[in-house]
Amino acid sequence: MQETLFCLRVGHLLPYFMSDSNKTDFTNPSTFILLGIPGLEMAHVWISIPFCALYAIAVLGNFTILFIVKREPSLHGPMYYFLCILAVSDLVLSTSTLPKTLSIFWFNSRQIDFSACLTQMYFIHCFSAMESGIFVAMALDRYVAICHPLRHSTILTSPVVAKIGLAVLLRSCMLILPYPFLVRQWPYCRTNIIPHTHCEHIAVVKLACSDIRISSYYSLSVGFTVMVLDIFSIAVSYTQILRAIFSLHTKEARLKTFGTCVSHLCAIIAFYIPRLFSSLVSRFGENVPVHFHVLIANVYLLLPPMLNPIIYGARTEQIQTRLLRLFTHKGT
Template sequence: MSDSNATDSTNPSTFILLGFPGWEAAHFWISIPFCAMYITALLGNITILYIVKTEPSLHEPMYYFLCMLAVTDLVLCTSILPKTLSIFWFNSREIDFAACLTQMYFIHCFSNMESGIFVAMALDRYVAICHPLRHSTILTNAVVAKIGLAVTVRSTLLILPLPVLARLLSYCRTTIILHSYCQNMAVVSLACSDIRLSNYYALFVIFFMTALDVVLLTFSYTQVLRAIFRLPTKDTRLKTFGTCSSHLCAILVYSIPALFSFLTYRFGSNVPQYVHTLLSNIYVLAPPILNPIIYGVRTRQIQDRLFRLFTHKGT
């Protein structure tokens, strides 16, 4: 273990993930909710994919985007939790340098991809409510596929420089990562070379993608709310707004933990390390766990299909 704590090589062969620093004695107990969260995320997102695939009435843009979100969530939680659970259960803390950078890439790429999918879903709600008669002609299957491809390419290309820049750094101090997974800031902070370029690029990605997505979301929902308030009756307004409520809840589940995690990393120098680790895990794991629950609870078509599925099995 002592040999892996420090190294003179430019790129170390392995890093050491500590999990929750200071809480090592409680790792087994911490693993219980983490394991439950992983199972919940897997079952929830796989169920969403199965329901949409087997129910022809759900073969619409809104549910295609929901499937994209479910796949993104599955990749996101699987990029983190198997290794985290191996730390908790087997004290398997070593991670290969290349594997660490790969994990970093998948986490940040698919997390940002999730933001792009929310924008696509907001576009769908905008067209459905503001231009209902043209919805099927505007958002065709080909257009939905192109939007999904654009979201994927955007995240893939913008996030790729992060692990590349991290690989170019010199790591000559310690290889101990005070975290449960290879988060970008946790890794590059171990370098003994100049990390300003890496930090500047990470900030650029955060602010560029966040600003762009916030502008698009704000525009979409401003137009949606204006259209809703022009509807003639209160019941119609509430029913129409209800079609957007699950999407708005999912955006809050994604954005609030992300905001707290970002603020504590950038400005919370006096915040204990385990709080940083906990917030970073919540930021990444909350959407995969809660999104299927939100859409399952607030989307009547999914509720009906799920009810028929269990009723059929029961009989």
């Protein structure tokens, strides 16, 4: 019923799918059709302006973080190595979705190859999970720095940081790897129109005309493994951090120590709240308008990559100093 409504609203897309959906079985269709933001087609060009601005800021900010950390030897430490991994993850995450979204908004380029759709889906969910894992690693870094400051340099050595980064990457890759294989096995005999700007896992599997409980259950288990366990790990780390902070003798020392965690906490809030809200809307918001869900899904993919370099740039004195030095040298 939902697919029929979409077809009626976008009649110019009718040639892209089979009218006799009850008899046609196009398992592994050659292409999918991305609608963009259903119901807001007339505003696509206007919506593209803030989207493009967010993406430009994200690319510029994250490349700046990578450049500064690489050029400044004093920033070659665990916190900044994790920040670089986060910046790379943000760049991949935003770049995997926004160019195609803008091509839909600007050029009405709605077709996406089936394999390209699966690849985009994999990158979106893989690097979202990786970003969550990096926040856990950064919480671990803050825990060691505050609760065991004298042992920080011996516990989180460069090889240990590299192993943590590799473990986060492998966890994400292995957890998300079944997604495209499960999606590929379903028959798509209803329509190949995706009411979205990108190939989100749930949006694609809902088009299948067979029992997709395996995909649904696996997606829920991945969501639990990544979101719930990562949030729990971060909460445990910060419980210990707060205990150590409150044990300090002076208010100034407590504020100064807590100030080293503010940027990390702000980045966590910017990442998890839109993501949790989007997940709840996609699974339980049957009465929520489709365009609202699609907008929220785009916000949680674009907002953190844009905010993270701003948050860390504004809250980290070493990065601010290096930025000022960079612009000062250019100006002289």
